Amino acid sequence: MLIKFDFNNMMERTLGEKGFSDAQLNEIAPAAKTAFDRFAAKRGSGMTGWADLPYNQDDIVADIVATAARARKEFDNFVVLGIGGSALGPIAVFTALCHFRYNDLPAEKRGGPKFFVEDNVDPERMLALLDVVDVRRTLFNVVTKSGATSETMSQYLIISDILKKAIGDGWQKHIVATTSESKGNLIKLARKEGFKTFFIPDGVGGRFSELCPVGLFPAAMLGIDIAGLLKGAADIDKACSSSDMFRNSALMAAALQFLAMKGGKNISVMMPYADSLKFMADWYCQLWAESLGKAVDLDGNTVNAGQTPVKSLGVTDQHSQVQLYTEGPFDKVITIIGVEKFRGDVVIADGAEEFPDVNFLCGHTMGELINTERRATEYALTRSRHMNNTITLPEINAETVGQLLMFFQLQTAYCGEMLNVDTFNQPGVEEGKNATYALFERKGYEAKRAELDAAPAKLDKYII
């Protein structure tokens, strides 16, 4: 049961001159093949260690499952302290695979701790968390590869201080550290304090980390079948083993977006038609934005590449964004994610006999309604000549979610090769970090501070 990628509505057959021709596809196929080959050549080395994760973690999975089984009984709350990929992946998989109102369920129905992901440094939010969790009954998973992430380390310092005061001896049992095995602050702290640790492999960056312990441990804490996630990832990876884009869905998806970007489509909308997949779109947005948004290419040319990802939700955003998608500029590609069979359904009851504009719904199910609206939106987008494609999951389970994660990772890697950028770095994040250091007067950042101080003061006439 593999996910399917349907790009009928990217083509001139349905879009007319707004679509791609078969000739255009054939023209781009050699570049796609080159991208595949280039990625295949580096696969597993450097920062592409994520590609091996479906295959090389048997012992790690066993450790995670055993640790989680114990901790699920021991704690009432499980809190991830992390930001970026360390948060977006766990949130996406949790939302996809757990009960939609998980935290509102009674403990016995939940079968595990309540779940919170803290991925910001808003003080009001931290205070709110402390209002609702008893730290003595809470396990914190601190996730940062370097142990130098300001946001996560601030949270760690605050929480460890509270734990020490509330618990005293043994507070360390409330922390699991997920970090680099070989370097950084957090591994040193973990060794000193004796925290349980899981390791982030060197070749796995934040946005490609969901299938390593960064994502697997939180998933296991939530009772999710992590072996299933990895099996799904392996399945789609094997299905995408051809350098012929007509036989490799992730490569075709990359090539189509590449062509669309070249044609001026600088926006990629990700629109799942399932509430449970809402945060897969958030996870995708980081992957796509950080990987492809690059000032220079691998040859040092200034390119200011990148396509802006937009998260959307069907049917909800039909009442928010689809007006723009159908009538607005031809500047975007809309990727719909559909689900063939939901995990439950609800019949729409009678009671609108006198209202023909409502009564036609009665006797149908919500599952029929959401999927019919999905088809209708696809039709409306196509009729207005706006490029769209659809990824279909036969159903939502650990394996298909694992497939989806790996599909997008592969698509991103291939597209990065086609754009000739470094898909795996994020140099643009440094400037803001350095400015933060300077503003906090961190030692060694005096020059940056001087630069900030020398920036022109704001003009009052530009403030209303």
Place this chain on the structure above:
Amino acid sequence: MLIKFDFNNMMERTLGEKGFSDAQLNEIAPAAKTAFDRFAAKRGSGMTGWADLPYNQDDIVADIVATAARARKEFDNFVVLGIGGSALGPIAVFTALCHFRYNDLPAEKRGGPKFFVEDNVDPERMLALLDVVDVRRTLFNVVTKSGATSETMSQYLIISDILKKAIGDGWQKHIVATTSESKGNLIKLARKEGFKTFFIPDGVGGRFSELCPVGLFPAAMLGIDIAGLLKGAADIDKACSSSDMFRNSALMAAALQFLAMKGGKNISVMMPYADSLKFMADWYCQLWAESLGKAVDLDGNTVNAGQTPVKSLGVTDQHSQVQLYTEGPFDKVITIIGVEKFRGDVVIADGAEEFPDVNFLCGHTMGELINTERRATEYALTRSRHMNNTITLPEINAETVGQLLMFFQLQTAYCGEMLNVDTFNQPGVEEGKNATYALFERKGYEAKRAELDAAPAKLDKYII
């Protein structure tokens, strides 16, 4: 205490050739004045009734407050059934002004019912809701002006059927209908069943409805100061009463986005640096997308206008989107929303003495950290010559949230005038609705069904 709009970093003084010159601003000022005058001329009439909402609701507010005071004691759960503006406004104001972990608080601390907004027709989500709320202890607020919104009416039919079976006589006391007073299905149902009703004025469309009972009743149910919301809206409205854009922040904001669009910037990022304002960005995204995304202008010319709004969150998305914002294409305007003073703060404890890359944070607060990172991101964006501006709230309270809502509504109305589009309709939503009707074989949609059936079948070669 008014919100401030700072557009220093839209200008060539800080952005060089990537910014606007004073001459460009002066050139556009007459068009902005015309937009102001055109909107002023129609204000309160047609679909601009929303502009009067801060001033004409004394009796309605009294009714809402009294109704909510009773219902807050009577029910354990409060559920909004609505979609689009009927959901986005209530969610935005709830998140801005209630405890960040409101539903996780014990009932006595919460002081009112748990809160749920159901704005989709995903069957799994409906089943999940029914797992966690006892309908016998739940008030449902059904919100649809026409009473013909498929999603909301489906929910209504499902819920009213369950209520009848669970409660029998008196089930009607569990429903409050917010709808048109004069037309549509829901008012007829409400009159027949005797539901408590609140009315949506004729001149108030979904995305401009937060300050009418659509938003005010849910806010009052949550204990929010709705008079404060309206006072804030009135305050900024009065502060934006000049046709001179240099003295009208919403008009200046509209003119700058208009200029940016003309310069090819087809993306508007809304990036609050406060978790509580995260969903203000969602609300803004509907407002901006549906209002300005139009195929034709008021003279009937095909324009495919519109700027794609993107929601972002600081500091969180510094680890997801800012790489793209600083290094990617010059295709966007980033609007940061900052908060001067948070409603609480947390000191970052010591414990990193041996790690200089973390220790510099110790002794500072999370409030300082989030605001310093906000300044640092502003600096990084500006240094990389990407247009950005900042809206600052002195603090987050009902009045400043009311200001923000009205500010964006005015900005949108002015910008619609400058683009010469109908800001208040949404014709592009109809095609999808009609296709849904046709697929469900609703009577009267036979021609549309035939059209759908005549569309070319999907080609297998375009599915992998």
